[in-house]
Amino acid sequence: MSKFDKYFLMNEKDILEYSKEKLKYFDSKNKITCREIGDGNLNYVYRVKNSKKSVIIKQAGVHTRSNSSGRILDINRNKREAEILTYYGKKFQKLAPKIYHIDETMKLFVMEDLKDCIILRDALIKGKIIPHFSKQITDFIVETTLSTADFFTDAFGKKNEVAKYTNKELCKISEELVFTEPFFNLLKENVFSDCLKKYVEKQFYKNKELQFEAAKLKYEFMNNPQALIHGDLHTGSIFVNDKFIKVMDCEFAFYGPIGYDLGTIIANLIFSYVYHLNMTGKNSAKFLAFIYEAINEILSLFKKKFLNKCGKDIKDISAKNEEFIKYYLDNVLKYSFGICGLEIIRRTTGCARVKEIESVSDEKKRADIEYSLLKIGKECIMQRERLIKVADFTNFVDLAI
Template sequence: MSQFEEYFLMDEEAVKAYVRHKTEFFGSDELIATEIGDGNLNYVFRVEDSKGQSVIVKHSGRTARISDEFVLSTDRTIREGKLLEVHGSFVPDLTPTVYLVDETMKCVIMEDLADHKILRSALNTGDSFPNLGEDLGRYLAETLINTSDFVLHPKEKKALQQEMINPELCEISEDLVYTEPFYDNNHRNEVSETLAPFVQSLLYDDEELKVAVAQAKLKFMNKAEALIHGDLHTGSVFVNRDSTKVIDPEFGFFGPAGYDVGNVIAHLFFAYAHAEAQHDLTQAHYIETVINEVQAYFKSRALKLLKDKTRDVSLKQEKVFASYIREIERDAHVIAGLEIIRRIVGLAKVSDITSLSADVRLQKEVQLLKFAKFLVQYPEEARVYPSLFSIYNDYEVQVA
């Protein structure tokens, strides 16, 4: 039996042998394998030779890296690789090339984006990218509309939906996004002493907010609109001046289309708050422009795809298209609010906020929490404001 015909959790040495066994990328040069993953779930190895050629190997363990409490199916990497292939069929320039999906070793071998930066880090250090808003808006429109009932044949969608079912990671989202930030029922929330009174009054004690969150959770659990990325934040996007690449869709499944749109908006707001806190008004203005562009490009491209590609004659109605996009935008506002809340209160923080000094961090956390609450409770009212920034600025605070 070959060494790689039965699953085991690989280390660097095993990954080098694995790549040699499974691919013909490299010649006889000595290989170097380095574990470079900084995410919460999986192991990521860069394998390279002396000529600078390299690939990425993404590999699943039986528990999440963030905590052994999360016992997961190792098939999550297989689903991720297949989802990248599906999304890549619509936007090949916005996803890494997948070379191999190995169902036995629970691995994906893919293009190395070593010449790109993680978007979160790049934005927080003042970098800007001329095509970012258009690229993200196009990614959202192409992946969400092309995997919806408007475009996919019902049998094709149901078959893909069955293949992409993702119960363990959906459960993590149901807990960390929709439940724990409002109840701390598993005692995993991480809240500073100075923020705790605000969390108590703004979240834990607000029963009307909890009703809105429950309604959103039911949508997440039941609304199978499109094949979503499921964790589309600025740490899941790689960029350089000429290229945008979306990675890490391990949380993907058929869910509400607004989930991906809302996640993008939420994390760009974290970047905006970071730039504000650093008094970098140029960067703040740039990020504001990107957020507006994402929403505008998504809407215009999504409507064009609906008009051009809707398969079912009974769905091919202008008013239906407009209503569908409005509902996605509404859901996106709710999701943006939930994502902001959970990243401030819950288990997985963002460096945009944690890197701030304690007093400034508290001010931004309180402002963001108030802004997020409004989005969750009043998503329809958010549509009548000139922009989301006018709502955000309404909650500017000075905390003693």
């Protein structure tokens, strides 16, 4: 009988015992160590290593780590995440971490330690140029979503997958934090500079037109299972080295609108752009040009790859129609611009703010960054119909600031 035959929430000492008993990865002659490295609010993440190699162990808890919200989560979510990361790895061997072990009893999985990579958000804050990013992230989004969409898969089988990957608890978090809280502050957890209180009150809490558009986007999120999406594809959930990106942290994945992941990643590049514009200005001209180019290139490559895959791989005869495909793509893009706006707003005023804001100690500069981001976010939502016809999205961003 093993102590690991029944679930409990482990600490570093338990993880060490577990690794020695359950994993065959380490040589028993070498001493192994364990350190908790997670900084998120959903899971417990540990690095286990010896002098030669290391792994990451990710365990799910019943509650969020702060538990201030009182949320109770699906404890089986890590199995779902590991399965999806395995799917990503089959699609793109180099763009996702390897999964070594899934333990359904202990609600954990063991994966590759990406010790030769850094978090993309941190790399961008430092002004690092990632030349391969646009190509690889669009390969990832197009292939991982469209391969699970109705065009390219058996409709009966897809409905089973929609049910399998229903993600009620984490979708509820998105429905609250992305679509509701920025406009109503029901949880009283929104945070932003004091000087912006009147602006936020007028432009977000009392803006019925904007709330109407946000409600449209929310109910499409809740009722449009187009494809398997990552659900939280921001620059903090992507690792990067000089050759590859590595997509992580897909615990929010479910069958939802295809444009969600595209809009989220564009929003997070805008955070980097506005941060450097305010903090480093002309000294980062080369980096700002890279971000500009990356945003436009991602949108251009997404369209091109979407149409290319549709042209080659569509199975449903009803969808083999050029006008229908264009109509479908336009709706995906329109939704992605709306999500881009929502992601910007919620990460600027909500309880899950980004480093590009939180790391700024100068109050005036931080307020300037927040104000610029809120204007961009609002315009992305309100102008999304027009944006599908705009060739240079970054010019729109500059005009919105």
